[in-house]
Amino acid sequence: MKDGIQKRTEMKKGRLLAFEGIDGSGKSTQLMLLAERLKREGVPVYTTMEPTASPIGAMIRQVLTGRIKMDPKVIAALFVADRLDHLLNDVDGIRMKVEAGTTVLTDRYYFSSYAYQSVDMPMDWVIQANEESRKILRPTATVFIDVPPKMAIERIVKGRASRELFEEQSRLEAVRERYLEAFERTKDTETILWVDGTRPVDVVAEAVWEKLQAFF
Numbered sequence: 001m002k003d004g005i006q007k008r009t010e011m012k013k014g015r016l017l018a019f020e021g022i023d024g025s026g027k028s029t030q031l032m033l034l035a036e037r038l039k040r041e042g043v044p045v046y047t048t049m050e051p052t053a054s055p056i057g058a059m060i061r062q063v064l065t066g067r068i069k070m071d072p073k074v075i076a077a078l079f080v081a082d083r084l085d086h087l088l089n090d091v092d093g094i095r096m097k098v099e100a101g102t103t104v105l106t107d108r109y110y111f112s113s114y115a116y117q118s119v120d121m122p123m124d125w126v127i128q129a130n131e132e133s134r135k136i137l138r139p140t141a142t143v144f145i146d147v148p149p150k151m152a153i154e155r156i157v158k159g160r161a162s163r164e165l166f167e168e169q170s171r172l173e174a175v176r177e178r179y180l181e182a183f184e185r186t187k188d189t190e191t192i193l194w195v196d197g198t199r200p201v202d203v204v205a206e207a208v209w210e211k212l213q214a215f216f
C-alpha cells in the first residue's frame with residue numbers, strides 16, 4: 001500500500017496552471033500561496049511569470065515603464081515571442097518542465113494577451129497570433145482572480161510608488177471586460193476557474209485551493 005503523499009505525487013504529472021487577472025487583482029499573492037501549499041503536499045512546483053526575465057521580457061518591461069515606445073502591434077508581437085521563449089528555451093522552458101512532471105504555476109499566460117492586447121486591436125488577431133503557444137501547452141486550468149478595477153488600482157497605489165503603462169482604471173475596466181469576453185469565446189476548449197478576489201487573502205487562497213481539487 002502506498003501512503004497518501006506518494007499517491008498524490010504520482011497523480012500530479014504535467015500540469016500548467018495559469019493565474020490571470022487585471023493588475024493589482026492579487027494573482028501573484030495567490031500564486032505564491034498555492035505554490036507553498038502544493039510544496040507542503042509534496043508536489044514538485046515551479047513558479048514563473050510573463051513577461052519573463054528573458055531579453056525579450058526585458059524589452060517588454062522597458063515598454064511598460066515608458067522607457068521605450070512601440071506600436072501596439074509590435075508590443076503584441078513581443079508578448080507572443082516572449083511566450084514562445086518561455087515555453088521552448090533550453091535553459092528553463094516550461095514545456096520541458098511540465099513534460100518532466102513538474103507542476104508549473106505561471107503568473108499570466110496567453111489570456112493576458114487576449115485581454116490586454118485586444119484593447120488596441122481585434123481579439124481574433126491576438127488569439128490567432130498566440131495559436132502556436134496554445135498548441136504547445138494549454139493550461140490544465142486558468143485561475144481568474146476577479147476584482148473591480150477601482151479596488152485593483154487602490155491596491156496598486158497602496159503597494160507601490162510608480163504605475164506602469166496599463167495601470168489606469170479606465171484601461172483596466174476595458175481589460176476586465178475583454179477577459180470575460182475571451183473566456184466566453186473559448187469556453188469549449190479552456191478551463192477557467194473564476195474566483196472572487198475581493199475577499200481577504202486567506203479566504204481567496206482557500207477558494208483557489210477548493211476549485212483546484214478537481215484537477216489533482
Ligand code: ADP
Nearest residue numbers: 022023024025026027028029155159199200201
Ligand atoms: P497582481 O499580481 O495581480 O498585480 P498582487 O498579488 O501583487 O497582484 O497584489 C497587489 C497588491 O494588493 C499587493 O500589495 C498585495 O499585498 C495586495 N493584495 C493582494 N491580495 C489582496 C487581498 N485579497 N486583499 C487585500 N490586498 C491584497
Ligand code: TYD
Nearest residue numbers: 022023024050051079108112113116117166
Ligand atoms: P505584471 O508584471 O504581471 O503586472 P501586475 O503584477 O501588475 O499584474 O504584467 C505586466 C503588464 O503586462 C500588465 O499590465 C499586463 C501586461 N501584459 C500584457 O499586456 N500582455 C501579455 O501578454 C502579458 C503577459 C502581460
